[in-house]
Amino acid sequence: MVDKKKVLVTGLSGLVGTALRKDFEERYELSSLSRYGTDGIANTHNFKGNIAELDTMIPAFEGQHTVVHLAADRSANANWESALRNNFVGVYNVYEAAKQTGVKRIVFGSSQHAVGGFYQDEPYKTILAGNIDQVKRPYKLIDETVPIRPDGYYGASKAYAEGLGSYYSEFHGISSINIRIGWTISNDDPTVAGGGLAMWLSHRDTAQIHVKAVDAPDSLMYTVVFAMSNNYWNIFSLDKARKVLGYEPQDDAGKTLNLDRELPLRDNTEYKQHEEDPDTY
Secondary structure: OOOOOEEEEEOOOOHHHHHHHHHHHHHOEEEEEEOOOOOOOOHHHEEEOOOOOHHHOHHHHOOOOEEEEOOEOOOOOOOHHHHHHHHHHHHHHHHHHHHHHOOOEEEEEEEHHHHHHHHHOOOHHHHHOOOHHHOOOOOOOEOOOOOOOOOOHHHHHHHHHHHHHHHHHHHHOOEEEEEEEOEOOOOOOOOOOHHHHHHEOOHHHHHHHHHHHHOOOOOOOEEEEEEOOOOOOOOEOOHHHHHHHOOOOOOOOOOOOOOOOOOOHHHOOOOOOOOOOOEOO
């Protein structure tokens, strides 16, 4: 019997962590790191620590092959103080803990907000506003060759983390796979907003691309890829994710909005499970 790969996830209780958890529990020896602990994880794998405090993270990182880092202040409108502590300092501590403990790979939950400045441009602006009847296809998709254009401190923190991962990859030998997550929604219904039709990453596609990243060949030392489902109204190219990771999205957000539905409270980016809790990506 082959030993399962040891994988630690920060922010396992968040939206993305919840979507990938079942697949990870089946494939890996899964551990969690959070401030308050994670329900349903055995005590020996249920680590408590704060990503803003390096010393509290070290025990969780010991012996892990891969760390999937999802914990952050998830608000697209995060203020500077929170983004600095939970996102900028937090991701530095993740890479530094990996260096100190011999972790081989970081899979980082980056975001399309690293290039959110493009949402001011057409046709993306009109699509995200939900006025899809005004858009003519085909249109140019945004790919990983475009310049960084963050739309806030949150987006800037994701772009920073991608750069930090490059540094730790080249100079410290830690594989860094950065997944620019679109929009994982708690009830898996993307039809509530134009952003859902354009950016939706279904639960099973969320799990798939993270599994692909964890299982990528050791020779893959650094990459940045967009991660959305195979949506009709996608504004991002998935070509690189397909080529580099072998990602094959299974789902499509569809062509039309359902304006009779509302986005669940859980999906408001200001929502936190605990006050000042960064573990709700």
